[in-house]
Amino acid sequence: MTRNPKWLKLAARRSSARSWCLGMLLDEYASIEHLSREEVAAKLGCDVHTLEWLALCKRPSVDRFADDISRITTRFTIEPSKLIHIIRSVDVLKDMRERTNAAEHKRFLLAARDHDEEDHQ
């Protein structure tokens, strides 16, 4: 990337509010790992401006993950394994969180049913 226009930061912030943007995933990673933007950039081996450009990208799709990763990392000269690590970390954690929530919801329903049955006895 040769230049960092005035609107870049704003565009990155606005994009990060969209679930289909890589920006949201990078923000989620920062939040999960308690990292600053500078630290996330360091994890990717790039500077903060490159992180802002990355935020504008679409998230790699599941069905052509490798191709999408390659497109993004080639464009921004990033080590593919570093971006993959971040995406996988967020995906795994979100999946675990969803499973935990589902299990807790199921336990709650079972407890509610048991309580209801006790009341009717």
Added chain:
Amino acid sequence: MPARFPSPAEELALHEQVTTGDPIAPVALYERFMDPATTALRRDLRCSEDEAYDSAIDAILIYLESPSLYDRNKGRLSTYLVAIAKRKAIDRIRSRTAERKREAAYAEIVELRATDPNDEMGVGIEAREIWQIVERQILSAGDRNALKLILAGERSTELLANALGMTGSTEDMQAEVKRNRDRLLKILERLGVSLGK
């Protein structure tokens, strides 16, 4: 050199990039459209730089979310994006203008109602002095309570009767409250004369 929109061929290629789901297509769109779009917005609508940036970003995000809504046979992608951005910018300008009007109206009201803090302090001191004179002239607690209610604008016979410690039938009470009210106002009038000296 002023920013220029991409050529029609380049725009078609960009649209193709977006519709095929290229993850870096948004980057290309921002790079190629942001500067010329914001220049057009500022020139045509005289909006602020921030309003132009936000509106151009709105247009790009709207397009990226539903690229199929753009019909390449109806016109250029730049025309489509600038049209969206202009609508968004006009909304922002209207909202800003309305907010300024509201602020101006509010400021006018506040200015009209606000009093000089020195005046307020002076009024407070004067009121205290007057009340001290009233207390010297009106010794009954009931009369003082009734006078406080009268000065506060209270006109309820029942409340004034209570303050005066009166009991009895409503009709009698009405006449009695009126008589006491007139009496207290007379005292005030007299005090007003003496204070005005």
